[in-house]
Structure formats: structure tokens, C-alpha cells
Amino acid sequence: MVEINFGKLEKKWQSKWEKAKAFKSKEGKGKKFYVLEQFPYPSGSGLHMGHAFTYTLGDIYARFKKLNGFNVLHPMGFDSLGLPAENAAITEGVHPQKYTDESTSNFLKQLKALGFYYDWERKFNTHDPEYYKWDQWIFLKMLERGLAYRKKSPVNWCGKCNTVLANEQVHNGRCWRHEDTKVKIKHLEQWFLKITDYADELYKGIDKLDGWPEIIKKLQRNWIGRSEGVEIEFVINGKKWPIFTTRADTLFGVTFMVISAQHPELMSIVTDEQKKEVEKFISKSGSVAEEDIDKIEKEGVFTGALAKHPLTGEEVPIWAGNFVLAEYGSGMVMAVPAHDARDFDFAKKYDLEVKQVIEGEKKGEGAFEGYGKLVNSKGFNGLKSEEAIEHIAGALKMKKLGKKVVNFRLRDWLISRQRYWGTPIPVVYCDDCGVVPIKEKDLPVKLPEKVEFGKGNPLEKAEIWIKVKCPNCGKQGRRETDTMDTFVNSSWYYLRYCDPKNKIKIFDSKKAKYWIPIDLYIGGKEHATMHDIYIRFYTKFLRDIGILKIDEPAERLFVQGFIQGEDGNKMSKSLGNVVDPLDAIEKYGADALRLFLVSISSPNRDFNWSDKGVEGSLKFIKKVFDWTQSVKKGKSSRKVEHKVNYAIREISKHVDVLGYNFAVIELRKMFESLFGEPEISKKDIESCVKL
Structure with a gap:
């Protein structure tokens, strides 16, 4: 086996590619394909193995499409503004501009060392004034x-x-x-x-995202949270407060209200007698994230204020609580302890009235949250819940104290x-x-x-x-x-790649029309409810002002898995299990590293780093290289041609659906079957190497 310095060989070809501008996209010519990975924040620590894995996925697909005759746009840039860069710069005693310029320069060298197919002429940094101008x-x-x-x-x-x-x-x-x-x-x-002006379209548009994973669509549906109900107006100190509910049938069971402890108008309704107690409670309760609401102990304090019930005229006590979000709806909820488990627990804790208004079986002590017939609800007694919702909504509308609405969990x-x-x-x-x-x-x-x-x-x-x-x-x-x-910087960046040097317009509409939407977008699940929603919002807004003709940014979204340390834990310096991509390239070469990253598992699954695994990939590449040098170049037999053509078909089939691990299996099978062949044509050798 001939010893080859693969690092030196790779640098040679990377240099040739760059000089020849081999990956430059052609403007508006032929069948297009736009491949994009979510661009990185360039930290001072440099590229990590997760970056190498994600960008390898896009790189393979871009090359695959180019070999299939497409005009491929595969750009890269840097999401270079933000708090981490500022904090790191302050810690190191340098200006954020200097810190970020050095970080992006380092990232660029590392990405080039990995041999990725990028049109570097389209690169930009979001901290460039020419970018953030837009x-x-x-x-x-x-x-x-x-x-x-x-x-x-x-x-x-x-x-x-x-x-x-x-x-x-x-x-x-x-x-x-x-x-x-x-x-x-x-x-x-x-x-x-x-963004709430687009909530309904964002929600309904999810059904049209055929090329997006179901898990992302589910997360977005839950985050946007469309629900139909009734907005009911309770009067507090002469002012109407709109309260949203999906269960208007329980309106006669309201025995107290709860306003968020963080509500900006809370102190305006608190009575003088309760002011000190409420201030003490606000200080104690602090901030609670939405995802933690159900985990915390529900606590509250009486504000001294009363709300007027819209149908009975009764005065309902208002409490401040730590489990109501100030930004959701009006920041206040109506509490029906007999028919809501959370309200029931709160009522029991503070000895508040529990009033049953729906007949139904409940298991043990607690709230009955199902539908049934109304009781203790005046003229609505005997109605089924579904009917009662309609009738009560109508009664509120007549009194101009309520209306049917569509509400969203999504906030501005x-x-x-x-x-x-x-x-x-x-x-x-x-x-x-x-x-x-x-x-x-x-x-x-x-x-x-x-x-x-x-x-x-x-x-x-x-x-x-x-x-x-x-x-x-x-x-x-x-x-x-x-x-x-x-997140503003990354909400439209995919469009700037279509025309990154334009100083007059945000982009030329003709160029954008040719390239967009993104055909394959690759990124993490963690962006489902922030970036992946924001980029959809911006796309719709730019469409509405007339500079885009599309409704959604990407035809297909692929969510990659995570690469973990060899010990199965997340790569972390404190655990000592971090593998630097550049160290791996130095030791094994970029091709061996990239082959390992896509061969170990399906790309949408998490997997562990393995030194033995990447060593095995290097061994295979060396074997292929030696074979290309030693095999007799002549004419391929029909059997050889069949093997090569079969492999091309099977590998293409797997690559097309990003089943790279199965493509690698077919690749290995093909070479193993060819290693024993006495003679093969130069054309077939080239086809095998391209694969």
C-alpha cells in the first residue's frame, strides 16, 4: 500500500478549485437548485464537529445536483452579530469588530480546509454595514x-x-x-x-409545507397555537378587560380572576390596603418562562380589586398569580375551579369558592374538565356544552360584552x-x-x-x-x-445570497425569482419555533410589499441529528470529549472525516464520534486510491459495467433522499466487487471515483 499524504493532496485540489472558481453559480441559466445550510455564528473557538457534519450534508447534495446537470447555488456566510461576540470581546479586552473579523476569518479557513463546495464570491457577514443596511x-x-x-x-x-x-x-x-x-x-x-398579523397565514401555511418534517410542523402549530373561542369583557374600575376562553359554557362558574404578577397595569388596579402585599409578591415571584409555567407551584395574592361579571353582574375577586403570562391575551384569565384543574388547585390553596356549572362524572376530588349539561347557569341550564357556548356567545354579543374570536398563542x-x-x-x-x-x-x-x-x-x-x-x-x-x-439578521439572509453585491436594492427581483425558494434547507430542530417561523414571516412580508412572489422560503427542510462524544455525551470541553475538525483533518484527511460523518448513521439521527470509525473510513479511501493506481486500465467487461451502473442508480436513489449512510454501503459494496477485477476502463474508474 502506497503511503499518501492526503492532507497535501486535498490542499492541492482545493487550491485548483478556488482558482478555477469551480463552484461559482451561473446567473439565471438552466435548471437551478438552491442548497443552503443555516449559517453559523463564528465563535472564537472556531468550527466544531457539528458544523462539519451539517455542512457535509449540504456539500454532498450540492455536488450530486451539479453532477446531474443543475445550476447549483450553494452559498455560505456568517451570522456575526450578537451578544456572545460582544461578551467574548469584552472578556478578551478587544473591540467586538476586531474579535468578529478574526473569528470569521478563522472560520473561513477552516471551512475551506474541509473542501466544501461553496460559491465564496457570495459570502457576507451580517456585521457588515452593507448587509445590516437592509x-x-x-x-x-x-x-x-x-x-x-x-x-x-x-x-x-x-x-x-x-x-x-x-x-x-x-x-x-x-x-x-x-x-x-x-x-x-x-x-x-x-x-x-x-408577527401576530400573520399568525393565521403562518398557521394555515404549515399544511402546505409538504417537504418539511412533521416534528417541525407540529412544533410550529403548537407554538402559533390557533384556537377558536369567545372574548368576554369583564369591567374593572369602569374599564373593560377582554378575557379569552375556549369554554364560554363555564362562564357562570367563574369565582375569581387571576392577573399576571408581571402585568404592567397590575398596580393600577391594586387597592391601597393590598399594595404592600402585592409588591412583596411581585418581588418574590420574579420571572417564569412559558415552558416552566406548568412545573412551578401556583402562588398568588389578592389585589383587593373586583371585576364585574358580564352576565350576572356579580363582583368577582381579582388575584395576582405567578402562573399567568402577561403577554398572552390581556394578561388576565377567568378562573373556573370546578372545571379547570389548575384553577381548582389554586382555589383549594387559598380557600376560594368552587361552583359547579357542568354536570359530569369526575374521578375523586378535583375539577371536571369535560363537556356535559349546564347547571347553575340561569337561563342556559340544561343546554349541552357545545350548544351553550354558541348561546352564551350570542348573549354576550347582544350586550356588547363579548364576541367570537380566533386567538393565537403566538405573541409579537x-x-x-x-x-x-x-x-x-x-x-x-x-x-x-x-x-x-x-x-x-x-x-x-x-x-x-x-x-x-x-x-x-x-x-x-x-x-x-x-x-x-x-x-x-x-x-x-x-x-x-x-x-x-x-434573529432579524437571519430572517431574510437566504435572499441576499441571490444578489449579495447589490448596493442599490436589497436584491434584484429577477435574480431572486430564478433562485428562490430554497430547494433544500438544512438546520437544527432547535430553530423550529424561532428562526424557522421568523424566516417564514419575513418571506410573507416581503411578498406583500411586492418584491417576492413566493409564500414560503424553502420547499424542503431537513433536520440533521447531533454528533456526540465517543462517550455518548454532548461534546464539551469540561468532559474532555471534544474532537476538533481540524485535528481530525490533520490526522485522517478531509475526505475520510466527511465519509465517516455520513456513514455511521442516518443523517437525521444523533450518533457518537468514533476514532475507530474514522480510521476505518481512511483505510477504505487508501484502498480505493491504491486500486486506482494498480488496476489495469483497458476495457470494462459487461459485468463490470453492470456493477458500476447499478451502483450509480442505487447510490443516486439514496443520496436524493439524504440516505447517505445507505449510499456509503452501496459505495463500499461496489468497490469490494471491483477490487478483484483484472481490467477496467478509464471512464468507469472516473465514474467510481466521482461516486
Whole structure:
């Protein structure tokens, strides 16, 4: 067996590919195929094995489609803004710009070392002003249409991060990055994107996502949470509060109300006698993420306030509770302890009235949550629940105290972040004109380079940058110092790849029309309810302003598995089981590493790293290489041609559905059957090597 330096050989061909621009896409010519993996956040630690695995999946498919005659777009860039880069830069004592430029440069070298098929001429970084200019442009378009707005909102605040956290980033009342830090609730003026205007279309559109995994579609349906019910208005201190319920048949069983302890208007309804108790409770309860609501002990305190029942006129006590979300609906719920298990437990704990209004069998003590006949419900007694819902909705409508509505669990997207390293929000605050958008000709609003890092948002102290003339009246104004959530940057990036150098438009519509939608999008399950929804929202918005003709961003979404350490645990430095892709390339070569990554398991399943496994892949590649050097080149027998053609057909069939592990099995079988052949044509050898 001839000893070959595969690393040196790979570098030679990688250099040739780059010089020849072998992977450059052709504009608007022939059958197109757009392959895209979700782009990486370039951390200082560099590429990890999960990146190598995910990008290998897309690389194989891009090459496969190119060999089948398609004009392939397979781009790569870097999701380079965000809190982790800023924190890491501060820790290392460097500017986030320098830290990020070095990180992206390092990532680029590593990706090229793996030999991936990318059109590098289309590369961009989201921290480039030429890119985030268009984040700002989209924001202004949303502002024009009332889809971007500012309001005071209760937010999760991490004192260590010094910024707002999304509900998904709060675990058991603590920051997801700093488990020793209890999250506090602050009431701040924040910017939101009105994604709820698209909730119904986002929900119904899931049924058309034929090429998306069922698990992703299920997660999105649950997250958007479409439900039909009745919005009932309870009067509190002369003000109507809309309360949504899917069980209007239980309305006569309401014995108390519960308002979120984080509701911005809570203290406005609290009586003087209960003020101290409520403030103490708010301080104690802190922040609770939505996923933790069902896990916590339900606690509350009486506010002293009363709500007027819309049909009986009775006064119903209002409690503040830790298990109601301020952002969901009106932030208050009607409690029916006889017919809701959560309400029943709360009522028993605080000795509140339990009033049965639905007849039905219940097992032991507790709430009966099923349907049945109404009792103790005045003129609606005897009606079945389904009928009663309609009749009660009608009675409320007559009194102008209720109506049938469709409600969604999805809430508007809070995009404000009190940090430096993000896209600046392009508005100015003027004492005379209010909130004034920056003019499009003045975009991008660039981040100032000279800022002081420490506690708080550095932009708030950048006085020279903050002071600016009002675009409307010309008087002294102040820039917005919040920056945008980094998920904004990734919500439309797939479109910029179609025309990344355009300085006049966000992209040329003709170029986008040719390339989009994405034909194969590869990414993780963890993005199902954030990025995968946001990218759908942005696509629909850009369609509605006339620059797109599609409804959905991707025809097919493939969710890859995770690669774990050899010990079966998640790769972690603390566990000492991390395998650096560059170390693996140095030892085994890029081809052996890539072959191992797709041969061990189905790509949508988790699997463990194995030194023996990648050694086996290298051994196989060496055997193939030696065979290509030693076999007699001449004419293939019909038997050989049949074996090669059969392998091409079977391997293509498996690759087409991303069954790469089965394709590798067929590949190995083909070579094993050919190793004993005395003679083979040059054409068939080339076909085998291409496979």
C-alpha cells in the first residue's frame, strides 16, 4: 500500500478549485437548485464537529445536483452579530469588530480546509454595514405599515447580560447563560414586530409545507397555537378587560380572576390596603418562562380589586398569580375551579369558592374538565356544552360584552436589545416630532467605533453618535440606542445570497425569482419555533410589499441529528470529549472525516464520534486510491459495467433522499466487487471515483 499524504493532496485540489472558481453559480441559466445550510455564528473557538457534519450534508447534495446537470447555488456566510461576540470581546479586552473579523476569518479557513463546495464570491457577514443596511430598510418598511411599533412591556432582565431576555431564554427563573443569576422583571419601552398579523397565514401555511418534517410542523402549530373561542369583557374600575376562553359554557362558574404578577397595569388596579402585599409578591415571584409555567407551584395574592361579571353582574375577586403570562391575551384569565384543574388547585390553596356549572362524572376530588349539561347557569341550564357556548356567545354579543374570536398563542416579536453589537434601530426621537424614521438615503445607520464597554449599553454613553438632527424638522434629536435581536439578521439572509453585491436594492427581483425558494434547507430542530417561523414571516412580508412572489422560503427542510462524544455525551470541553475538525483533518484527511460523518448513521439521527470509525473510513479511501493506481486500465467487461451502473442508480436513489449512510454501503459494496477485477476502463474508474 502506497503511503499518501492526503492532507497535501486535498490542499492541492482545493487550491485548483478556488482558482478555477469551480463552484461559482451561473446567473439565471438552466435548471437551478438552491442548497443552503443555516449559517453559523463564528465563535472564537472556531468550527466544531457539528458544523462539519451539517455542512457535509449540504456539500454532498450540492455536488450530486451539479453532477446531474443543475445550476447549483450553494452559498455560505456568517451570522456575526450578537451578544456572545460582544461578551467574548469584552472578556478578551478587544473591540467586538476586531474579535468578529478574526473569528470569521478563522472560520473561513477552516471551512475551506474541509473542501466544501461553496460559491465564496457570495459570502457576507451580517456585521457588515452593507448587509445590516437592509435589516434597517426592512424595519422602515414595517414601520410604514404599522408592523413595527414601540410599547411599554414587562421584560425579563438579566443583570449580568445587561439586556432583555426572550421568554425562551429564562429557565426556572434564571438566565440561560448565567444559571447563578435570577432574572428580574423590568417595564421598558421596547420595539416589537407585529408577527401576530400573520399568525393565521403562518398557521394555515404549515399544511402546505409538504417537504418539511412533521416534528417541525407540529412544533410550529403548537407554538402559533390557533384556537377558536369567545372574548368576554369583564369591567374593572369602569374599564373593560377582554378575557379569552375556549369554554364560554363555564362562564357562570367563574369565582375569581387571576392577573399576571408581571402585568404592567397590575398596580393600577391594586387597592391601597393590598399594595404592600402585592409588591412583596411581585418581588418574590420574579420571572417564569412559558415552558416552566406548568412545573412551578401556583402562588398568588389578592389585589383587593373586583371585576364585574358580564352576565350576572356579580363582583368577582381579582388575584395576582405567578402562573399567568402577561403577554398572552390581556394578561388576565377567568378562573373556573370546578372545571379547570389548575384553577381548582389554586382555589383549594387559598380557600376560594368552587361552583359547579357542568354536570359530569369526575374521578375523586378535583375539577371536571369535560363537556356535559349546564347547571347553575340561569337561563342556559340544561343546554349541552357545545350548544351553550354558541348561546352564551350570542348573549354576550347582544350586550356588547363579548364576541367570537380566533386567538393565537403566538405573541409579537420583541426585537429590542440593550447591547452594542447588533443592528442599530433606524429612528430618531425628537421633542417636537416624536419618533421619526431615518430617511432611506441615509442608511445604513452604522455602529459607532469608539465606545466604552462596561456595565450597561455602550451606545447609551456614545453622546457624539446619539446626538443627531431630526430628519423631519432639523432640530436636535437623539438616536435609538437599542439594537435589533440577531434573529432579524437571519430572517431574510437566504435572499441576499441571490444578489449579495447589490448596493442599490436589497436584491434584484429577477435574480431572486430564478433562485428562490430554497430547494433544500438544512438546520437544527432547535430553530423550529424561532428562526424557522421568523424566516417564514419575513418571506410573507416581503411578498406583500411586492418584491417576492413566493409564500414560503424553502420547499424542503431537513433536520440533521447531533454528533456526540465517543462517550455518548454532548461534546464539551469540561468532559474532555471534544474532537476538533481540524485535528481530525490533520490526522485522517478531509475526505475520510466527511465519509465517516455520513456513514455511521442516518443523517437525521444523533450518533457518537468514533476514532475507530474514522480510521476505518481512511483505510477504505487508501484502498480505493491504491486500486486506482494498480488496476489495469483497458476495457470494462459487461459485468463490470453492470456493477458500476447499478451502483450509480442505487447510490443516486439514496443520496436524493439524504440516505447517505445507505449510499456509503452501496459505495463500499461496489468497490469490494471491483477490487478483484483484472481490467477496467478509464471512464468507469472516473465514474467510481466521482461516486
